[in-house]
Amino acid sequence: MVKKKKKNKINVLVTGSNGQLGKSLKYFYKKNSIYKLIFKTKKQLNITKYLELKKCIEANNIKIIINTAAYTNVDLAQKYSKIANSVNAVAVKKISDLCKIYNILLIHVSTDYVFDGLKKKPYTELDKCLPLSVYGESKLKGDKYIVQKLDKFIILRIAWLYGPFGNNFFSKVMYKFLDNKNYYMISNQYAYPASSIQLAKDILKLIPIILLNKYNKKYFGIFNYGPYQRKISRYMFVKKLSKLIIKNVSLVNKYKLKTNSIKNKFSKKKNNNKLEIRPKNSMLENISFFKTFKIKKQTFDNNLKLSLTIYLKNVIN
Numbered sequence: 467m468v469k470k471k472k473k474n475k476i477n478v479l480v481t482g483s484n485g486q487l488g489k490s491l492k493y494f495y496k497k498n499s500i501y502k503l504i505f506k507t508k509k510q511l512n513i514t515k516y517l518e519l520k521k522c523i524e525a526n527n528i529k530i531i532i533n534t535a536a537y538t539n540v541d542l543a544q545k546y547s548k549i550a551n552s553v554n555a556v557a558v559k560k561i562s563d564l565c566k567i568y569n570i571l572l573i574h575v576s577t578d579y580v581f582d583g584l585k586k587k588p589y590t591e592l593d594k595c596l597p598l599s600v601y602g603e604s605k606l607k608g609d610k611y612i613v614q615k616l617d618k619f620i621i622l623r624i625a626w627l628y629g630p631f632g633n634n635f636f637s638k639v640m641y642k643f644l645d646n647k648n649y650y651m652i653s654n655q656y657a658y659p660a661s662s663i664q665l666a667k668d669i670l671k672l673i674p675i676i677l678l679n680k681y682n683k684k685y686f687g688i689f690n691y692g693p694y695q696r697k698i699s700r701y702m703f704v705k706k707l708s709k710l711i712i713k714n715v716s717l718v719n720k721y722k723l724k725t726n727s728i729k730n731k732f733s734k735k736k737n738n739n740k741l742e743i744r745p746k747n748s749m750l751e752n753i754s755f756f757k758t759f760k761i762k763k764q765t766f767d768n769n770l771k772l773s774l775t776i777y778l779k780n781v782i783n
């Protein structure tokens with residue numbers, strides 16, 4: 467009997483795999499895909515180390531890198547700007563240089579923090595970047611290196627990434643529901659919040675699309691990413707989450723969740739205040755991404771429901 471020759475899979479490196487996006491990619495990755503994901507935590511692969519990166523790329527014959535590794539603590543980045551820059555800017559330059567040498571496609575994640583949030587409308591991919599914070603500046607430098615160096619790249623700009631894994635707004639609120647204290651949520655800062663779960667699912671859809679279309683250059687560039695464009699404040703986010711929970715009486719009883727103590731707060735801080743490092747308007751117009759890749763866009767409500775389901779099944783139990 468003639469043995470069927472096994473087709474070589476495309477190897478895809480995922481950096482920062484212990485973060486919320488990294489974990490979400492792991493959650494949805496199916497081993498029978500036409501590509502193989504190789505997950506590396508910070509301990510296994512420090513992206514600031516050029517030689518470590520090079521070794522990993524060569525040893526695993528990497529053809530695509532999904533860079534989810536980043537220094538994401540916005541407040542600490544103000545104080546530790548050197549570390550933020552080394553991870554979000556210099557390391558991204560190293561990754562870009564290696565992608566150029568080894569002809570690798572780079573899928574990178576960026577942020578609304580590259581904008582100052584003063585625009586009255588949603589930000590498009592063409593809007594001028596004016597970061598307010600060290601974090602935003604360092605991420606913008608990373609984006610610029612990629613654009614300068616590479617032709618084969620996808621930068622996905624997202625805002626308010628949340629989901630069942632890791633430390634983020636969603637998981638912090640879920641903890642708050644467990645206690646009885648009153649708390650305040652800001653109601654005059656807006657975004658189209660990106661779900662790490664949905665983002666992971668969509669990134670995994672991009673790979674076969676790009677491979678089947680032989681790396682067609684129409685797929686490369688900077689894209690804003692998010693759910694259907696309905697503006698959401700932190701206060702609305704929590705209210706929607708509490709409504710989802712209240713609907714499920716058995717859930718409220720089982721986890722003794724308390725959702726009645728949310729109050730709204732109107733942030734009086736202005737963006738022209740030097741101390742303000744977070745954009746007030748984080749809405750990213752995301753038409754181009756879904757048109758280009760022909761992927762179905764989801765609503766914020768559906769994404770939130772899915773995050774809650776996965777959180778209850780995998781995290782809290």
Ligand SMILES: NC(=O)c1ccc[n+]([C@@H]2O[C@H](COP(=O)([O-])OP(=O)(O)OC[C@H]3O[C@@H](n4cnc5c(N)ncnc54)[C@H](OP(=O)(O)O)[C@@H]3O)[C@@H](O)[C@H]2O)c1
Binds near residue numbers: 487533536605624
């Ligand atoms: N979270 C948001 O609201 C948000 C919004 C917009 C854009 N983004 C962007 O989305 C992407 C994913 O964010 P996320 O929320 O998943 O971040 P995250 O949960 O903070 O995960 C980032 C991961 O990168 C790792 N890391 C840090 N320095 C590293 C290094 N030198 N080498 C290798 N790994 C390193 C971290 O490890 P340690 O934890 O051990 O340091 C962590 O596991 C990032 O590019 C971020 O800038 C996030």
